[in-house]
Amino acid sequence: MKENNMYIVWAHPRSDSLTAQVVKEIQGEAQEKGMKVATLDLYRIGFNPALDVADEPDWDNPNKQYSPEVHRLFNEMADNDTIVMVFPVWWYGFPAMLKGYLDRVWNNGLAYGGKDFPAKRVHWVALVGGSEEGYVKYGWEKNMSDYLNSAGGYLGIAETRITYLYNTIGVEEDITDSKSHYETLFEQARGVVAE
Numbered sequence: 001m002k003e004n005n006m007y008i009v010w011a012h013p014r015s016d017s018l019t020a021q022v023v024k025e026i027q028g029e030a031q032e033k034g035m036k037v038a039t040l041d042l043y044r045i046g047f048n049p050a051l052d053v054a055d056e057p058d059w060d061n062p063n064k065q066y067s068p069e070v071h072r073l074f075n076e077m078a079d080n081d082t083i084v085m086v087f088p089v090w091w092y093g094f095p096a097m098l099k100g101y102l103d104r105v106w107n108n109g110l111a112y113g114g115k116d117f118p119a120k121r122v123h124w125v126a127l128v129g130g131s132e133e134g135y136v137k138y139g140w141e142k143n144m145s146d147y148l149n150s151a152g153g154y155l156g157i158a159e160t161r162i163t164y165l166y167n168t169i170g171v172e173e174d175i176t177d178s179k180s181h182y183e184t185l186f187e188q189a190r191g192v193v194a195e
């Protein structure tokens with residue numbers, strides 16, 4: 001595995017979205033710090049998130065050959081020491097596109113099931129439409145953090161990190177200067193690399 005290599009997987013239907021901009025900020029910062037960065041834009045590659053028979057795990061056979069796309073995407077990821085997953089929070093979870101990527105590509109016998117997860121660290125970057133206060137108050141932050149940390153533990157990922165970018169819709173009452181609000185979010189996004 002190559003050191004200092006970052007692989008960013010992201011899911012958003014619009015390439016001019018805030019999510020896309022956050023990806024650009026992380027990518028730019030990582031490149032400035034001398035990292036080699038590749039991105040996987042799941043919507044633009046036309047990724048199909050629905051797991052079909054070809055990619056269904058065979059629990060008796062960790063060496064099952066999946067669809068060529070799954071092996072290609074897994075190998076592409078496996079060459080990197082840092083994986084960054086960027087997504088908007090939809091219904092307090094992943095967009096179906098990203099969930100489908102996990103279902104299909106992080107498959108039995110590749111990412112788990114007798115194999116070590118290839119990357120050292122996985123950093124999840126979640127864009128939350130609402131406020132931190134609400135996300136924490138109703139248990140969503142704990143729910144998502146527990147889920148992602150537990151998944152990281154199950155996969156044997158040495159380091160799981162999670163960054164929440166709050167108020168992405170920018171309608172909270174306490175946001176008076178929306179330009180500086182988004183600047184703060186971008187700064188926080190760049191911090192994903194510095195941490």
Ligand SMILES: Cc1cc2nc3c(=O)[nH]c(=O)nc-3n(C[C@H](O)[C@H](O)[C@H](O)COP(=O)(O)O)c2cc1C
Pocket residue numbers: 012017018019020088089090091092093127128129130131168169
């Ligand atoms: C289908 C859908 C579900 C959403 N669910 C939530 C949610 O559960 N909690 C929340 O805070 N925001 C929710 N949002 C708002 C998104 O998180 C917000 O639009 C996104 O973070 C903004 O980034 P973008 O401009 O790149 O889309 C949802 C948006 C959509 C489209």
